[in-house]
Amino acid sequence: MNNWVLWLIVGIVLILGGIFALMNPFAASVAAEQIAGWCFVFGGIGQLVAALRADGWGSKILGVLLGIAYVWLGVTLLGNPLVGIITLTMMVAIMFMVNGVLKIVMAFGARGSGYFWVALLSGVLSVALGVMVFGNFLQSSAVLLGVLLAIELISSGVTMVAFALAARKLPPEERGLHA
Secondary structure, three states: OOHHHHHHHHHHHHHHHHHHHHHOHHHHHHHHHHHHHHHHHHHHHHHHHHHHHOOOHHHHHHHHHHHHHHHHHHHHHHHOHHHHHHHHHHHHHHHHHHHHHHHHHHHHHOOOOOHHHHHHHHHHHHHHHHHHHHHOHHHHHHHHHHHHHHHHHHHHHHHHHHHHHHHHOOOHHHOOOOO
């Protein structure tokens, strides 16, 4: 089996995962929140190990404090998934707003170019998404992370399928390693 077939299979699995996430966005939100929690726990443990191996007390103390904060955040997310979903949703809404404002500022810096309208529209859309999340926060909290996860899974899956189909047309020596 060639690598392009593996990429195709992975792409299809991601697309199916995205469809399942869209079918139950609340469950997908909880899953995304739990994955984030575990990432913080493992990242914090890694930070603690690295800090304890660091030279100098200043580096060790700062690294240990950061590692403890990561582990604490991860355990908090894992122990209180609903609070974690609300917190992460708030962070997404803030990110939309900040990102939108920055794109609008960038657009006005590019006034007169063909880029202006695209950047301005993108910025306004990001701000509008942030306002929509904040305007309907309780309902957004229940499903937003799941919908974003679904969109990411489908987008990544489509990209992998397209990559696989393009790689299939290449001569074997240009496809990379064979599986």
